[in-house]
Amino acid sequence: MNLETIIGLEIHIQIKTKSKMFCSCSNGGENSPRFGEAGEPANTTVCPICLGHPGTLPVANKQAVEMGALMALALNCEINRTSVWARKNYFYPDLSKGYQISQFELPLAVEGHLTIINRNGEKRFNIERLHLEEDAAKNFHSKDMTLVDYNRGGTPLMEIVTKPDFRTPEDAKLFLQELKLLARYLNVSEADMEKGNLRCDANISLRPVGEEKLYPKTEIKNLNSFKAVEKALTYEMKRQTDLWNLGTPPMSQSTRGWDENKLETMESRDKEESADYRYFSEPDLPPLFLNEGEIAHLQAIMPELPRAKRLRLEEEYQLNGVDARMLVEDEAVAGYFEAVISEAREWLEENANTEGTSEEIWQLNRQRLSKLIFGWLTSELFKLMNETGLAIHDIKINPENFAEFIILLYQRKFNSSAGQIILKKMFETGGDPEHIMEEEDLIQVDDADALEKAVTRIINENSEQVAEYKKGKTPLLKFFIGLGMKEMKGKADPEKLGELFREKLK
Numbered sequence: 001m002n003l004e005t006i007i008g009l010e011i012h013i014q015i016k017t018k019s020k021m022f023c024s025c026s027n028g029g030e031n032s033p034r035f036g037e038a039g040e041p042a043n044t045t046v047c048p049i050c051l052g053h054p055g056t057l058p059v060a061n062k063q064a065v066e067m068g069a070l071m072a073l074a075l076n077c078e079i080n081r082t083s084v085w086a087r088k089n090y091f092y093p094d095l096s097k098g099y100q101i102s103q104f105e106l107p108l109a110v111e112g113h114l115t116i117i118n119r120n121g122e123k124r125f126n127i128e129r130l131h132l133e134e135d136a137a138k139n140f141h142s143k144d145m146t147l148v149d150y151n152r153g154g155t156p157l158m159e160i161v162t163k164p165d166f167r168t169p170e171d172a173k174l175f176l177q178e179l180k181l182l183a184r185y186l187n188v189s190e191a192d193m194e195k196g197n198l199r200c201d202a203n204i205s206l207r208p209v210g211e212e213k214l215y216p217k218t219e220i221k222n223l224n225s226f227k228a229v230e231k232a233l234t235y236e237m238k239r240q241t242d243l244w245n246l247g248t249p250p251m252s253q254s255t256r257g258w259d260e261n262k263l264e265t266m267e268s269r270d271k272e273e274s275a276d277y278r279y280f281s282e283p284d285l286p287p288l289f290l291n292e293g294e295i296a297h298l299q300a301i302m303p304e305l306p307r308a309k310r311l312r313l314e315e316e317y318q319l320n321g322v323d324a325r326m327l328v329e330d331e332a333v334a335g336y337f338e339a340v341i342s343e344a345r346e347w348l349e350e351n352a353n354t355e356g357t358s359e360e361i362w363q364l365n366r367q368r369l370s371k372l373i374f375g376w377l378t379s380e381l382f383k384l385m386n387e388t389g390l391a392i393h394d395i396k397i398n399p400e401n402f403a404e405f406i407i408l409l410y411q412r413k414f415n416s417s418a419g420q421i422i423l424k425k426m427f428e429t430g431g432d433p434e435h436i437m438e439e440e441d442l443i444q445v446d447d448a449d450a451l452e453k454a455v456t457r458i459i460n461e462n463s464e465q466v467a468e469y470k471k472g473k474t475p476l477l478k479f480f481i482g483l484g485m486k487e488m489k490g491k492a493d494p495e496k497l498g499e500l501f502r503e504k505l506k
């Protein structure tokens with residue numbers, strides 16, 4: 001049977017505010033387990049409001065509303081000028097009030113979309129809604145008891161619901177990764193799935209190709225990583241395909257949990273129907289109003305978003321899509337790259353003017369500089385950062401020094417193996433490259449006489465290889481260059497040596 005997979009996502013993102021959604025309790029701040037390493041002791045960031053004592057009144061957190069709206073705008077959503085808080089009623093020990101304040105009929109924003117890049121290029125996925133709500137407390141289950149930490153109770157969340165637009169588990173994963181990047185660019189959340197500040201439930205069903213109607217969906221919970229999302233959906237796709245082929249497709253909605261150890265989904269409790277929550281508008285909170293001025297302000301403070309940055313980097317620095325993506329993955333890395341390239345181009349401009357370079361050469365030179373910077377940044381510098389576990393804003397090499405390093409390379413003041421030594425020293429000491437180059441005696445020998453002598457000597461001393469080379473075994477050129485580099489104590493330009501050998505051995 002020819003089946004089509006239908007996937008939709010429901011995503012919760014913890015918002016990085018100072019205080020909780022409806023009271024002034026700390027939202028954990030920079031030190032919360034959600035945002036950093038060590039958290040506050042259990043049940044210490046609580047108050048009568050977030051614990052739901054009678055007679056208390058909630059007040060909506062302005063910062064959470066702004067961050068939610070900012071995300072909604074970045075997702076190209078339509079912001080509802082008026083949205084309404086709603087009570088979602090259910091009983092569970094992690095919910096001290098017996099209800100959760102959320103938004104139901106009139107959410108903060110609707111009808112958005114996010115574009116991702118998959119193996120076929122760009123693809124757009126539609127978003128149904130984005131609403132704000134408070135989180136529940138956290139339960140810790142052990143063998144014979146359950147402990148509840150109310151610190152998380154009442155912290156702000158945004159929930160994003162997509163349209164059932166996904167046809168492959170891979171696209172669902174890529175969408176979540178792009179969403180995480182967006183949240184980080186906007187600084188509204190760390191959006192780290194492993195830490196639980198981005199949580200995702202995935203809905204999946206199959207249908208025969210050509211049919212329009214949707215069949216009962218299965219909701220998969222307990223997905224703690226992007227990989228888990230992809231693996232669980234792939235598993236579920238196969239499970240449901242088998243059911244269809246047996247003539248017994250799922251006839252009712254169900255909920256299944258992902259078991260990371262067994263690598264399979266397991267049936268769990270039946271999904272509550274929406275009506276079970278007995279939603280009604282929250283009587284303790286007025287509707288939420290956002291006016292044109294507030295929305296215009298959010299538009300004005302919107303940073304350049306990942307997709308726009310990728311497209312601009314490709315255009316401005318002649319990078320291919322994969323390379324631009326690599327830089328944009330970390331906003332700080334993209335910023336560093338641009339700072340280096342602007343320094344290097346300034347230098348090039350000054351030098352190009354004095355030499356009166358033609359436009360064509362000028363473009364080629366700019367491109368060569370971009371390539372050098374990208375190459376050394378993403379291979380050698382990333383390697384040093386990986387080895388030491390340092391992030392780009394922690395390293396000792398500032399963009400000016402990195403640009404100077406690249407310019408020296410560009411001018412062939414040293415070769416690439418000397419470059420590796422110099423960069424490592426710069427990384428360790430923060431020193432400037434010219435100084436290190438002199439100190440370590442790594443300046444490339446440009447003395448034509450010395451090179452010529454070395455080449456002649458090598459040719460004379462290796463008559464056997466010379467004869468083979470002349471018979472057509474041209475890969476031997478590498479062998480000659482190697483000898484030449486050794487003779488010049490590693491300080492020659494291998495390209496120049498190659499040229500000399502080729503010429504003499506004609």
Ligand SMILES: [Zn+2]
Nearest residue numbers: 023025047050
């Ligand atoms: Zn509180």
